[in-house]
Amino acid sequence: MILFLRVRKMSRDEILKNIFMEDEKPFALQDVKVVEICSENFAAAIAGSLLAEVGAKVTRIEFDDEAKNITPFGVKVEDSGIPYLVETRNKEIIRYEEKVKDLLLSADIVIDGMPPGYLDDLGIGYRQLYELNPRIIYVAVSPFGHFTSKAKEFKNLPDSDLTAQAYNGYPTLIGNPYLTDKHSYPLKAGIWAAWTMAGVNAAVASIIALIERSKSGKGQFIDIATNDALVVINAFPIIIGFLFNKPRGRFGTVDYILYPFGYYRVKDGYIALATPTDADFRSLLKIIKRWDLEPDWRYSLDRISDDLDRIKILDEELNKTLKNFTTEELIRAARRARRIKMLGKLIGRFLGEPVIVKLNTLKDVLEEEHWRTRKAFLALKVDEKEILIPNTPIKMSETPARIIKILNREVKT
Amino acid sequence: MMDYFSFIESIIKNGKKRDEPLKGLKVVEVTHFIFGPNVGRILAQFGAEVVKIETPGEGERFRIGAVFGRFYKKCNLVYGIVNANKYFIAADARNAKAREIIFELVRRADVFIENLRAGLADAMGIGYLQVRKVNPKIIYLSCSGYGQYGPLSKAPSFDVAAQGVSSVALKTGWEDVDEFYKLPDYFGDYLPSMIAVFAVLSALYYREKTGKGQYIDVSQTECLLRFLYDLTYYSLTGEEIGKTGNIDPTASPSGIFKTADGKFVAIAVLTEKQFKALAELIEGLENEDRLKKERIKELNEKVEKWVANHSLEELLEIAKKKGIPISPVLNDVEIFEDPWRWERGSIVKVKDRLIGEVPVPGPFAVMSATPGKIKWIARPVGYHNRLILKKWLGLSDEEIEKLEKEGVIGYWDEMPGMAPPPTWKKEDDPIFKGEKDEPG
Secondary structure, three states: OOOOOOOOOOOHHHHHHHHOOOOOOOOOOOOOEEEEEOOOOHHHHHHHHHHHHOOOEEEEEEOOOHHHHOOHHHOEEOOEEHHHHHOOOOEEEEEOOOOHHHHHHOOOEEEEOOOOOHHHHOOOOHHHHHHHOOOOEEEEEEOOOOOOHHHHHOOOOOOOHHHHHHHOOHHHHOOOOOOOHHHHOOOOOOOOHHHHHHHHHHHHHHHHHHHHHHHHOOOEEEEEEHHHOOHHHHOHHHHHHHHOOOOOOOOOOOOOOOOOEEEEEEOOEEEEEEOOOHHHHHHHHHHOOOHHHOOOOOOHHHHOOOOHHHHHHHHHHHHHHHOOOOHHHHHHHHHHHOOEOOEOOEOOOEOOOOEEEEOOOHHHHHHOHHHHHOOOEEEEEEOOEEEEEEOOOEEEOOOOOOOOEEOOEEOEO | OOOHHHHHHHHHHHOOOOOOOOOOOEEEEEOOOOHHHHHHHHHHHOOOEEEEEEOOEOOOHHHHOOHHHOOEOOEOHHHHHHOOOOEEEEEOOOOHHHHHHHHHHHHOOOEEEEOOOOOHHHHOOOOHHHHHHHOOOOEEEEEEOOOOOOOOOOOOOOHHHHHHHOOHHHHOOOOOOOOOOOOOOOHHHHHHHHHHHHHHHHHHHHHHHHOOOEEEEEEHHHHHHHOOOHHHHHHHHOOOOOOOOOOOOOOOOEEEEEOOOOOEEEEEOOOHHHHHHHHOOOOOOOOOOOOOHHHHHHHHHHHHHHHHOOOHHHHHHHHHHHOOOEEEOOOHHHHHOOHHHHHHOOEEEEEEOOOEEEEEEOOOOEEOOOOOOOOOOOOOOOOOHHHHHHHOOOOOHHHHHHHHHOOOEOOEOOOOOOOOOOOOOHHHOOOOOOOOOOOO
């Protein structure tokens, strides 16, 4: 008998959702043992968290309760601060005692977030561990690192995100160059930008060493300095120092590579606007009916300059015009502007489309179906109340990263 | 016993070095701007052979994106650094033969990286489902604004857009000024790219154990949301923290203050121990409820007055003696000239064969036995066509010339960012001719 089955073709979305289903799949690093040993240094804790998200068995060794007290405006869940709650995902937590040396020696990766030399003084630093276990991968995370004359001079300087941002030059770039008095001060980034980058860098380096160890059989020492974690990645201060020998200042909504590239006020709120190419810029001018600006500002090189006053002319025109449109009008018009002419069956001439999105509030984010579909948040039940925690951003088809527990509580997506 | 810092320095500077950790790893990327390209950059820093495929003529669109429009010997250093150590192929994806070549390269790769709009790689015939049929061991990374599935997946994105959609944009600014500022230097691209590298390496580790490849989907917005502790705060209190100026709500006192000699310092007191040390120096600094918003402001006022009576040098002495997080606020030039960064290797000089000696960031992490290397900065569009088509696909000079004549592969337009420096001569360059590999 022949059976005729009508099979509905699955959409790309459905296929991908299936591919990324968590099911009973293994973790990528489930055979890897990590010991994170630190107090208030959250860059080190973030490194441990990422490894824990991909399944490494991470034990956090603490010397005190200081990390628990570091929390926005003192808000705690039971006795844990919010960053502590988020960054202890999938971890076992124990208090420091002398017998932890055995645990450290059996680890594949040790993350040291204590001041440089502190663990060495206790007899459990890289020097001692390596002697007994040459396979150990030891990742040190501190403000100035564990070598150089400056690192030694500032060895007792505690780490913080804000001071690391400052040493990476971030606050000198943020803010409106035309504001005065205190508003002309350097301004910090509103999230833990330096600590986050340093933590991720440490996690990346530790897996590079892990992969290398599988060939050589040997471990090594890795040094991460939070005070240069942003600059070693983004390179901009080095390029500016070399080519201009003059620092950039605060540039508000103006940019130094692409323009427009920033946030603008519109009739009903704020948008982020970017025109990565000249075609996108032309498309924007059509949408906002300002084709008169095209001759003077046609090319991207016309729209970027270290002379802020020159760019201000265009910036003011855009600011003035954009205020006449609502967010929805602009987003809809941008979508309409997207015209990809198909040549054959493939990509064709790109006629430009400005990137326009609404600046969301957290409430907007939580109401967005997209993030629920992608399980971007986790719910954790504490005292009969459900609280939200950011999920891992890493989607892997065969070895999904995931959070099983937080502070010994099971979590659900 | 040797001093600890000297010991660490000795193993970093003089310790025995081993082979590059990612040597032999073949990576292909079809990427543009920063998010995708930075993944290949980091893998190439530690020895992977990374082939970047671009469009003949203008190459990828970021080649033109030079800081304040300034090129160095026709090279855009921003593009050059984010694409350092890579090999450059230019093949026109609108051409069926070019698509075959791209496909052949991808099927030979261990890792493939793309950051096109969701679904575009499928249209080019190099989507995950297509590639895994011929290369099931592939580790295939898709980088995008909002991820590969879900209602927003096809929406356009960029660094500032991801900052806006994630609500991170509303966090930076003065409380009393109705403006928001972006996180600078493309944080919304660079952070997600490092998380993507982490995912690729995890997959690689797993593949070495099991032989299995996989698909990785990294969204820049989700990467920003991952570190938004405000989300948990909101779910607990019903309040959005929003902008807090220079106050770090997790530290008190905290802020950026002006010194007696007109410099700026950042101070963030995180622990009880640090607070006590500061309270010994500033009269009337009370610990009670110090993380409450109004209390942080009160404490900051006292700190502000104290800082105004001290020079930067005095404050840094206090920081290291008393163990209080205090830092100067550096600008671009101070960073570039900082002796610590040069001593550490955070800034190094690279002798690039085409454009000469240029300063670049050193490897992103200092590794004692397998240090990363910056060997060259980006090359012109299509510069390695011959080398890679011979080495990877075994094509002959004649076959490559035929492809050139048919317009399947191509080279640069004579524009800054795309072309070699004016002094470069094709006939003197055996690497361009595919006769030998890049040194190092």
